[in-house]
Amino acid sequence: MKQEILSILSDVIAIPSVALQSNLKLVEYIENYLLKLGGDIHLIHNYKNDKASLVCFLGPRDVEGGLILSGHMDTVPPDVSKWNTDPFGLVEGVSPEGEVGYFGLGVCDMKTFLAQTLFCVRELDQKKLKRPLVLMFTYDEEVGCMGVRSALSFIKSLSRTIPSSAMIGEPTGLKVFTAHKGHTQLTISVRGKAGHSSRVDEGVNAIEWACRVISVINDYGIELREKVKFQDLFKDYPFRTLNVAQIQGGSAVNIIPEDCEIKVGYRTLPGDNPDTIYQELKHRVEEEVLSCLHQKHPAADILFKLENEVMAMHTPEGSEIEKNLREVVNDYDIHAAPYTTEGGIISHFGVDCIICGSGSIKNAHQSNEFMSKEDIFKGIDVIKAIIERMCF
Structure with missing residues (x-):
């Protein structure tokens, strides 16, 4: 055998x-x-x-x-x-x-x-x-x-x-x-405006605005960790978690980056509707970051794309x-x-x-x-x- x-x-x-x-x-x-x-x-x-x-x-x-x-x-x-x-x-x-x-x-x-x-x-x-x-x-x-x-x-x-x-x-x-916990993957794309790095006021730096998005994600992640549930099952991590996993943007050091992409994953608990976290995160980013971004440059944008979801x-x-x-x-x-x-x-x-x-x-x-x-x-x-x- x-x-x-x-x-x-x-x-x-x-x-x-x-x-x-x-x-x-x-x-x-x-x-x-x-x-x-x-x-x-x-x-x-x-x-x-x-x-x-x-x-x-x-x-x-x-x-x-x-x-x-x-x-x-x-x-x-x-x-x-x-x-x-x-x-x-x-x-x-x-x-x-x-x-x-x-x-x-x-x-x-x-x-x-x-x-x-x-x-x-x-x-x-x-x-x-x-x-x-x-x-x-x-x-x-x-x-x-x-x-x-x-x-x-x-x-x-x-x-x-x-x-x-x-x-x-x-x-x-x-x-x-x-x-086991669930896992959802999403991509957040920040669209700015390119320009020569010597004329910073004429462009919109997508990476800088992406950093603001990440700050919102981190704040929301801290809130989720405070909502403990299923301690008997998940003894070490009895809460939902958010993870900023990847960030990519820019093309050269003398160009104001026009685009920046953030890959985010979050882990849910049994009984959760993953869309609830997605919609709340989207709402916070739009309210705290996108509204300010539009004031600076109306054509700039922040886009959300749900990539994968396992309950x-x-x-x-x-x-x-x-x-x-x-x-x-x-x-x-x-x-x-x-x-x-x-x-x-x-x-x-x-x-x-x-x-x-x-x-x-x-x-x-x-x-x-x-x-x-x-x-x-x-x-x-x-x-x-x-x-x-x-x-x-």
Whole structure:
């Protein structure tokens, strides 16, 4: 068993699937693997046809209940200069904490889960499945959960019964996470007036006005942090947060910058309507900054564009998937993630979602990404057990 799972894991890590790049070679590998097992496989391509999500149906078609095993195929881009090994190779070694395991891009987030799932499905006696088992592997989760929406819409279009539960294999140390925050991304564009930098009064410096916008964002962020909620779930960060993530503007040091773009992200709590924060932020910027900007130069402007939105997730206590996973991993504590997963989208299709997977989130998005041997093999036992409980 150990050699086979490591062989699969080595294969999927060796195939690059960096977010925003094509993942079709990895899709082909997984499709060919599952075709040998007789699954009902569907590929859902993006509009450029250079990447795809994969959905595989196993078991009965129109039976209530069942399970989705959900994971994403993409990884963050590696900074090769900071890796001690080849990011696209599965290399055995010892972590700084002294654990024996493997290094490789995506080994933690989340190609180990893909490999574990493929191995577990091969071990199944599909004829004995009493409820549906669906594998859903998506693209571009790392840049806004782009692939999962079309995958779920496709499943719904087939008029098939969507399983009522999902296990999302993000790294949680095999703890049961019942909730996570949402995340919304927006772009604020400040349009000024260009001019020679020696004649500053004849132009409108977009970067200077963008700084005023950022000040408004920061003030609003402080207010949001004061509104504490869900302390039992989000023990360290029981509040909404605003983050000014990127700023870009100007073309040369002797030109008054005409444009400046600000990238902003904010994290919401379960039950929030993300549009409420968006509209309030927009109102404050328009009232405190744009009105003054128009007095200086009526043609100048501040534009808002909502780029991406993933809702928060909160699975009610007592769901079938929660009960079974808690028993399988013997974890009865309350856990929630301050980050976002595809569960925020899957749950809005009426599916009870739990985040539970091998490895630690501390090792994700890091150079020399690592997963211990113990976590790899223990995760297989957990996936087998939850399939047994939910689908047989």
